[in-house]
Ligand SMILES: NC(=[NH2+])NCCC[C@H](N)C(=O)O
Ligand SMILES: [Mn+2]
């Protein structure tokens with residue numbers, strides 16, 4: 001058995017990772033994001049993790065999202081590909097849950113950020129109300145389903161995970177994340193309905209303003225002090241690569257200027273690793289079809305190094 005969750009004794013720094021590829025683009029409208037996992041692995045991510053000493057779980061693998069595409073879809077919904085996002089995320093949830101139960105650390109490679117509906121549900125099932133979530137993103141991704149202007153579900157995952165929305169299309173989501181168990185870092189593009197939700201539920205958020213003002217080190221400490229003051233609770237980090245500045249990570253579908261530098265992003269991941277509390281990670285929104293060759297290479301290469309940093313890569 002992996003851990004004694006009741007006593008906060010989850011496995012710190014697990015030695016085995018499961019690489020879950022989630023080639024999915026149904027949560028947004030730019031083709032190409034489904035190629036993220038293949039390109040990240042193609043550039044050597046799995047070998048790099050092995051070199052760092054990690055065991056790679058045999059249960060690593062690809063979620064066959066295409067086969068989960070529904071043939072009949074409801075009309076008149078405010079969100080796009082609703083049934084497909086639900087079916088794919090439900091499958092992803094059970095994969096993440098199974099890996100966490102074995103004491104492995106699932107690293108889910110996206111795919112668009114709607115994937116967090118699945119990954120967070122999976123880790124919530126295992127760690128229950130001990131689970132804490134660090135959401136690293138330019139966006140808040142907490143649009144209520146009936147209020148999203150774009151209709152793209154990658155802008156809504158936290159509304160479902162936190163139970164603001166109890167859509168019948170997502171009736172498999174039974175457990176919800178408390179608002180006080182979530183913290184944001186990197187925000188700089190938040191829609192009006194999201195601003196209302198964040199204020200109403202008093203969700204802790206560190207925007208780029210706070211990173212500029214205090215520096216990333218202090219911001220990370222403040223974020224952890226809020227969700228995990230004794231550094232003894234399991235943390236799921238959901239990392240959207242558009243949290244990074246577009247000059248660092250250009251190949252992503254919804255870039256926003258004024259993001260984290262190369263070092264700020266890596267420092268954040270290194271600091272997360274240092275706590276020993278990371279139990280699951282998502283890397284979302286790498287789109288290898290956007291921009292020129294150099295932009296694509298940079299994005300994939302730095303995507304890999306962010307994961308390595310979060311898993312404890314250090315120079316010495
Ligand atoms: N995971 C992301 N990149 N989300 C971008 C969301 C953009 C915008 N807030 C929307 O809801 O459409
Ligand atoms: Mn984003």
Ligand SMILES: [Mn+2]
Nearest residue numbers: 113137141240
């Ligand atoms: Mn996002």
